[in-house]
Amino acid sequence: MTDWLIAVLLVGGGVFCLLGAVGIVRLPDLYTRMQASTKAGTLGAGMVALAAGIGFGDLDAAMRCGLVMVFLFLTAPVGSHLIARAAHRRGVPLWGGSVVDHLRERGGN
C-alpha cells in the first residue's frame, strides 16, 4: 500500500517536472514561463521529496526530506517574485496578447 503511494508520488513528480519544462519552452513570454517553472517544477520536486521522505522509512531522513520540501515551497515564490520584478523594471516585454499590466499602471514599477 505504502509502496504504491510512493510509486504514484514519484511518477507524478516526474510528470509535473516534465510539464514545467515543456511550459518553460512553449509559453510566449518571461512572466508566463516563470509561472510554469515555479508552480509545476516546484510541485514536481516537492512530490519527489515527499516520496523520498516516506520511502526511506527513517524518521531522520523523513525530517530532512520535509525540510527540502519546505525550503522549495518557501523560496520558489520569493525568488520568482524577485526575478519578475527585476525583469519588469529592466523592461522585458510582456506577451503581445497580455490584457493588463498593473505594475506599470500604478507607476510602482
Added chain:
Amino acid sequence: MTESMAAMAVLAEAAFSPPAEPVRTAGVICLVLVMLAGAVTAVRVVQGPTLADRVVGLDLLGTLVAAGVLGYGLLTGQPLLVWVALVLALLLFLGTVAFSYALLHGTGQ
C-alpha cells in the same frame, strides 16, 4: 587485510536495501522523466532571448537536479543524498536572489 575487506563488503551489503518492486520501477520512470525535463529546459537556457529567461531556466534546472538527486537516493537507498538536495535548494535560492540583484543594478543585457 582480506578479512577487513570481507567485513566491509558485508557492511555495504547490509547498508544497501533496494526498495520494493513498484517503487523501483516508478523511481526509474521518475528519473527518466526528470532527465528529459532537464534536457527540455536546457533549450530555454541556451536560446532564452533575455538574461532573465536564462535565469528562470537555470532556476528550474536546479530544482530538477534536486528532484533527481532525491529520486536517485531513494532508488539506491542512500539517505545521505538528502543533504545534497537540501544544500542544493538553499544555494539555488541564493543564486536566484543574486541574479535578480544583478539584473536590477548591473550593466549589460
